[in-house]
Amino acid sequence: MKSNSPYPIHTETGRRLMEMFELMLEHFGPQNWWPADGELEMMVGAVLTQNTNWKNVEKALRSLKDGGYLSLEGLDGLPAEELAQLIRPAGYYNIKAKRLKNLLRFLMDQYGSDLSLFLQDATRSLREGLLSVKGIGPETADSILLYAAHRPVFVIDAYTYRILYRHDMADDQAGYEELQDLFMDHLPEDAPLFNEFHALIVKTGKHYCKKRPLCAKCPLEAWRME
C-alpha cells in the first residue's frame, strides 16, 4: 500500500475518512500492527488486551512465552487456575483464563491442532464461529479476522467511537455494526488499509480527551493548523 497512490474513493464520507487516514499516517507513520510473534500469540493478545493497557498484556505474554506455554498444546495442557496466575498482570485474570480456554476449545474442536486450517478457512463463517465463543465479542473477533487471518474486516473500538463522534461523523448512540459499515461501505475492502487505519486510530485516539468537545488540542484539528 502506498500513501501517495490513493484508492479510488466514490463518496464524500470515503474522502473524509481517507483524509483522516492520510493525516494520521503522515504524523505517526506506519504502526506495523499486530505486534505479535505469530498468529496464536496475536489471538491470545487480543483476548488479554480487552479493556486493558497493552503494556500489561506484554508482561502476561512474556510469562506465557518464558514458560513455553504459547502453543495450542501448551495452553491446552495448562489448568485454568495456573493460566490465570501466569496472565495476572493483564488484569481480569480469572475471566480471561476461561476466555482463552474457551477459544482454545473452539479452535481444537473445530480445526484440530492445525491453526492454519482455521486461518485459511474460506468455506464457513469465521466471524460467527468466533462470536459463538464466550468471551469473544465483535471487536476481539474482528481483530482476529483482520490481524491473524488477514481478512478485510474493519475493527471498531472505543477510540473509533470517540474520534468519529468528536468530528461529527457519528452520533453518540451509534452501535458497533453501524460504525463498521461506515468504514466498509465507503472504503475499498483492503486488509492492509484496514490494518493500518485501525492501528492509527488507536494511536491517535489516545490524545483525545474522553469527555470534552472538539478543541484545538485534538490531533486532527491541531495538525490542520500546522
Place this chain on the structure above:
DNA sequence: CACCAGGCAAGTA
C-alpha cells in the same frame, strides 16, 4: 487520591 486502559457477559427492570 481519581482515573484510565486496544471489552464482554450476566444481571436487572
Place this chain on the structure above:
DNA sequence: TACTTGCATGGT
C-alpha cells in the same frame, strides 16, 4: 430492549 455491574492489574 436498554441500562447497569463485575471483572483486576499497573501506570499517570
